[in-house]
Amino acid sequence: MSLKVLILGVNGFIGNSLTERILASKDWEVYGMDMASDKLENCLDNPRFTFVEGDITINKEWIAYHIKKCDVILPLVAIATPSLYVKDPLKVFELDFEANLEIIRQCVRYKKRVIFPSTSEVYGMSQDAEFSEEDTSLVLGPIHKQRWIYSCSKQLLDRVIYAYGVHEQLPYTIFRPFNWLGPKLDRIDEHKEGSSRVVTLFISNILHHGEIKLVDGGKQRRSFTYIDDGIDALIKIIENKDNCAHQRIFNIGNPKNDVSIKELAELLVQLVKEYPAYKNLADKVKISTVQAEEHYGKHYQDLGFRVPSIRNAKTYLGWEPKMDLKTALLKTLDYHLDGSKRTSSAA
Numbered sequence: 001m002s003l004k005v006l007i008l009g010v011n012g013f014i015g016n017s018l019t020e021r022i023l024a025s026k027d028w029e030v031y032g033m034d035m036a037s038d039k040l041e042n043c044l045d046n047p048r049f050t051f052v053e054g055d056i057t058i059n060k061e062w063i064a065y066h067i068k069k070c071d072v073i074l075p076l077v078a079i080a081t082p083s084l085y086v087k088d089p090l091k092v093f094e095l096d097f098e099a100n101l102e103i104i105r106q107c108v109r110y111k112k113r114v115i116f117p118s119t120s121e122v123y124g125m126s127q128d129a130e131f132s133e134e135d136t137s138l139v140l141g142p143i144h145k146q147r148w149i150y151s152c153s154k155q156l157l158d159r160v161i162y163a164y165g166v167h168e169q170l171p172y173t174i175f176r177p178f179n180w181l182g183p184k185l186d187r188i189d190e191h192k193e194g195s196s197r198v199v200t201l202f203i204s205n206i207l208h209h210g211e212i213k214l215v216d217g218g219k220q221r222r223s224f225t226y227i228d229d230g231i232d233a234l235i236k237i238i239e240n241k242d243n244c245a246h247q248r249i250f251n252i253g254n255p256k257n258d259v260s261i262k263e264l265a266e267l268l269v270q271l272v273k274e275y276p277a278y279k280n281l282a283d284k285v286k287i288s289t290v291q292a293e294e295h296y297g298k299h300y301q302d303l304g305f306r307v308p309s310i311r312n313a314k315t316y317l318g319w320e321p322k323m324d325l326k327t328a329l330l331k332t333l334d335y336h337l338d339g340s341k342r343t344s345s346a347a
């Protein structure tokens with residue numbers, strides 16, 4: 001019998017890429033719920049995919065029924081954009097923590113395997129050169145810095161899941177994406193300031209606004225990971241060969257793609273110049289600096305650097321990321337800007 005996978009938030013960045021890969025490379029069945037299906041155009045007609053449009057906080061019966069019916073549950077619904085952590089922290093708590101806690105409890109009740117998306121954000125402002133799942137302390141700022149409510153909500157759920165593992169034998173795997181990027185991360189035509197994450201936002205800034213704003217000068221660093229590498233890891237986690245992912249936490253990131261946000265902005269501008277129809281816009285774009293408080297408000301606080309240790313993923317999953325940052329950005333740009341017209345041939 002083929003594996004039945006339940007994905008809540010199936011139209012999201014991770015959900016839609018994972019579904020597409022599963023349907024193309026496995027004989028598994030996918031049951032998915034989301035409020036929209038615009039990123040699932042390649043999946044909706046597949047007989048092994050069942051999609052239901054709905055909100056996880058309302059369609060509780062459908063969810064309970066499918067948790068019982070499926071073998072593996074991925075509750076991927078969450079608010080994951082920093083500007084919303086400071087604008088609507090209670091919504092972040094309600095959705096990312098409360099709504100997901102209900103799902104986790106049902107996985108406990110029905111003894112179902114759950115694969116939970118934690119986040120690189122749980123490490124907060126730790127000063128470790130590499131963040132390790134077992135050894136790194138999770139360092140957050142004061143309560144008035146509301147940005148940390150996302151990190152804190154995810155951290156508490158990680159701790160709850162871990163405790164259910166110890167006390168109720170919950171079969172779980174926790175994964176922590178480190179700044180995953182790729183074609184369907186966020187929409188580039190969304191003009192609302194701050195509604196996307198940095199890569200999409202910068203592309204949109206180059207195309208529509210003529211200006212990239214580096215928060216506090218852009219010295220802060222992130223390790224960017226291409227979505228296909230992330231999905232490779234998730235497939236191995238779902239397969240769980242010889243129980244290799246059972247009750248473990250994995251950082252899923254690319255330590256080799258560690259760059260400052262300023263370097264990211266400069267690289268993106270340089271790469272957009274390779275698309276003749278957009279070169280003019282890239283030539284004209286201005287890179288400026290904005291203070292964090294002005295950009296995000298007084299409840300924001302940033303972290304300086306974030307490099308994953310991927311020793312666990314290498315050891316237990318046999319996984320390593322393959323995609324360098326430049327190629328990852330070109331693939332993302334090809335999706336938005338018509339890659340067939342690009343002047344360079346790499347990627």
Ligand code: UGA
Nearest residue numbers: 080082119120121177178179180197198213214215220261
């Ligand atoms: C992200 C988000 O919290 C989640 O998507 C996720 O859980 C996690 O990290 C992850 O993907 O690993 P962050 O990296 O701070 O957090 O999010 P971005 O909005 O992508 O910002 C990255 C950096 O770019 C920040 O330092 C931010 O201040 C900077 N930035 C952002 C700018 O300099 N200018 C802008 O216009 C926007």
